[in-house]
Amino acid sequence: MSDKFDVIVIGTGAGGGTLAHTIARTGKRILLLERGDFLTRELGNWDPGPVFVDGRYISPDTWYDGDGTPFQPQVHYFVGGATKMYGAALYRLRPEDFGDIRHIDGISPAWPLSYADFEPWYAMAEWLYQVHGSHGEDPTEGPCSRQYPWPPVSHEPRIQGISDALAQGGYHPFHSPCGILLNEAERPASICIRCAWCDGYPCMVHAKADAEVIAVRPILDMPNVTLLRNAQVTRLETDSSGRQVTGVVVERGGDDRQEIYQGDIVVLAAGAANTARILLRSASDAHPAGLANGSDQVGRNYMFHNSKAAIALGEEVNDTVYQKTLAVNDFYLAGNGREWPLGNIQMLGKSNAEAMKGEEPHLTRLAPNWSLEDVARHAVDFWLTTEDLPKPGNRVTIDEDGSIHLDYVPSNETEAAGLYAEFRKILNHVGLARHHVLHKNYYMGMNIPIAGVAHQAGTCRFGNDPATSVLDVNCKAHELDNLYLADTSFFPSIGAVNPALTVIANAIRVGEHIADRLGASLPAEARAPAPRTEPATPASTFSRKR
Numbered sequence: 299m300s301d302k303f304d305v306i307v308i309g310t311g312a313g314g315g316t317l318a319h320t321i322a323r324t325g326k327r328i329l330l331l332e333r334g335d336f337l338t339r340e341l342g343n344w345d346p347g348p349v350f351v352d353g354r355y356i357s358p359d360t361w362y363d364g365d366g367t368p369f370q371p372q373v374h375y376f377v378g379g380a381t382k383m384y385g386a387a388l389y390r391l392r393p394e395d396f397g398d399i400r401h402i403d404g405i406s407p408a409w410p411l412s413y414a415d416f417e418p419w420y421a422m423a424e425w426l427y428q429v430h431g432s433h434g435e436d437p438t439e440g441p442c443s444r445q446y447p448w449p450p451v452s453h454e455p456r457i458q459g460i461s462d463a464l465a466q467g468g469y470h471p472f473h474s475p476c477g478i479l480l481n482e483a484e485r486p487a488s489i490c491i492r493c494a495w496c497d498g499y500p501c502m503v504h505a506k507a508d509a510e511v512i513a514v515r516p517i518l519d520m521p522n523v524t525l526l527r528n529a530q531v532t533r534l535e536t537d538s539s540g541r542q543v544t545g546v547v548v549e550r551g552g553d554d555r556q557e558i559y560q561g562d563i564v565v566l567a568a569g570a571a572n573t574a575r576i577l578l579r580s581a582s583d584a585h586p587a588g589l590a591n592g593s594d595q596v597g598r599n600y601m602f603h604n605s606k607a608a609i610a611l612g613e614e615v616n617d618t619v620y621q622k623t624l625a626v627n628d629f630y631l632a633g634n635g636r637e638w639p640l641g642n643i644q645m646l647g648k649s650n651a652e653a654m655k656g657e658e659p660h661l662t663r664l665a666p667n668w669s670l671e672d673v674a675r676h677a678v679d680f681w682l683t684t685e686d687l688p689k690p691g692n693r694v695t696i697d698e699d700g701s702i703h704l705d706y707v708p709s710n711e712t713e714a715a716g717l718y719a720e721f722r723k724i725l726n727h728v729g730l731a732r733h734h735v736l737h738k739n740y741y742m743g744m745n746i747p748i749a750g751v752a753h754q755a756g757t758c759r760f761g762n763d764p765a766t767s768v769l770d771v772n773c774k775a776h777e778l779d780n781l782y783l784a785d786t787s788f789f790p791s792i793g794a795v796n797p798a799l800t801v802i803a804n805a806i807r808v809g810e811h812i813a814d815r816l817g818a819s820l821p822a823e824a825r826a827p828a829p830r831t832e833p834a835t836p837a838s839t840f841s842r843k844r
């Protein structure tokens with residue numbers, strides 16, 4: 299195999315996998331370097347024991363918190379990255395998220411691009427990842443040039459009842475945007491059976507729209523694309539000027555054997571924390587504080603959302619299987635008597651007794667006559683998200699062994715409490731007053747707060763000013779001519795909705811820029827995926843209610 303390529307992409311998750319998919323049809327020689335392997339399809343994929351209790355798919359990494367206490371972070375090293383485990387709730391940020399937003403603990407800063415600038419790539423991302431939804435239902439969403447490719451996933455009866463009760467109470471419930479492959483036209487080989495094993499589990503039948511299924515596998519038989527698995531990038535080397543990445547240093551197969559690959563363009567997309575780690579480990583005479591880090595911004599402004607999970611119990615049995623279909627953004631923005639923006643409320647994947655075991659004493663105290671199995675049968679699961687702020691002191695650093703240290707202090711706790719208060723009103727309204735709140739990380743099977751890094755973002759923000767940002771508006775490092783970043787590290791702020799669609803949209807955007815730079819034209823259908831055979835939601839639903 300040659301060690302010279304036109305483009306090297308490091309990481310095959312939402313950012314790297316999607317970017318590789320975007321540029322694959324240019325015919326340029328592309329090398330994908332992925333630290334993990336394919337995630338094995340096995341019965342354990344859909345078993346809460348191995349997944350939640352044993353943490354079979356969580357990396358054995360050790361990171362350290364600000365006090366130097368070790369913890370095992372919730373990171374997933376596979377082809378497809380974190381999307382192998384994600385819940386595929388694929389939200390756009392709201393237009394306001396692209397501007398300055400005043401929060402109780404400070405300003406969530408503006409992006410160098412507006413929502414209108416970003417919109418075409420959101421539409422492409424929704425079509426590429428086969429999102430089911432209905433633009434126009436949520437009064438907080440921005441204008442959309444294209445309806446989702448597929449109608450929303452319908453609510454099961456229990457969730458429809460909650461949605462109806464909310465609407466009657468003057469709220470604006472809407473269908474969550476879901477990236478699942480429900481139709482034969484989307485995925486003839488194997489379609490989603492709407493099981494309960496989506497959010498936090500790998501999909502055994504490959505019917506979740508994750509980066510492996512949607513972006514990486516479809517390009518693997520192209521002669522210009524090479525994927526190296528179990529290939530961990532440790533460092534990037536530059537020429538003496540420090541402007542060009544000349545070598546990507548890789549450890550293969552877990553041993554110390556090193557290989558060096560060369561690419562005219564290098565795209566780093568290892569996830570927000572690991573991308574910062576690789577840059578910091580690449581310090582040299584030309585870049586003494588770490589590659590692309592003349593501004594001292596690499597690793598800073600780490601964000602991961604101020605979130606909670608809540609299990610609510612009603613008298614009625616909740617026999618919902620696919621529960622992630624409903625969301626409410628009535629408290630997303632300030633206004634209507636609220637001084638501060640509070641965030642998003644959405645449904646979580648349906649919980650089960652096995653995954654709830656750690657919470658047994660609290661849950662059975664809520665309903666003393668019920669066993670944990672009874673509690674699980676009646677449980678309705680919610681996820682509350684408040685924006686956290688990019689604080690310079692919330693940062694990734696590395697020690698002399700190259701291990702990650704993560705300093706993090708949460709922000710906007712008062713807003714999170716406000717969202718929880720609104721949530722309690724909602725529960726009263728829909729007859730679910732008994733409930734128990736779980737710390738987010740505990741819910742995800744982690745017992746140290748900082749370990750729940752699922753929504754990690756920031757660390758290398760993009761911006762116009764090289765003194766305060768790492769990347770320019772095209773996500774090229776200000777200080778290098780051929781290094782781009784394409785994971786969530788580019789986020790200047792994180793909003794209060796799930797991050798994956800935004801990193802996917804940005805990866806398409808950056809991929810198109812790289813294709814243009816290489817003088818390679820992309821076929822039209824690569825820029826705007828063609829309509830599918832099944833009619834999408836009628837255009838009449840395609841207006842904004844605001």
Ligand SMILES: Cc1cc2nc3c(=O)[nH]c(=O)nc-3n(C[C@H](O)[C@H](O)[C@H](O)COP(=O)(O)OP(=O)(O)OC[C@H]3O[C@@H](n4cnc5c(N)ncnc54)[C@H](O)[C@@H]3O)c2cc1C
Pocket residue numbers: 308309310311312313314331332333334372374375376377378379380381383384385386387388389497498499529530531532567568569570572576751752753754784785786787796797798799801
């Ligand atoms: C349980 C869970 C549920 C989630 N649910 C949702 C959801 O419903 N909606 C949503 O929007 N988001 C969700 N997310 C978050 C979403 O998955 C991430 O925001 C998204 O995948 C981030 O994309 P990325 O490209 O930045 O990183 P990743 O997708 O993690 O990709 C990084 C890739 O880089 C590889 N890598 C790391 N280090 C190296 C190295 N040194 N060398 C080579 N390769 C390397 C990794 O193995 C990985 O493949 C969830 C995440 C988790 C864990």
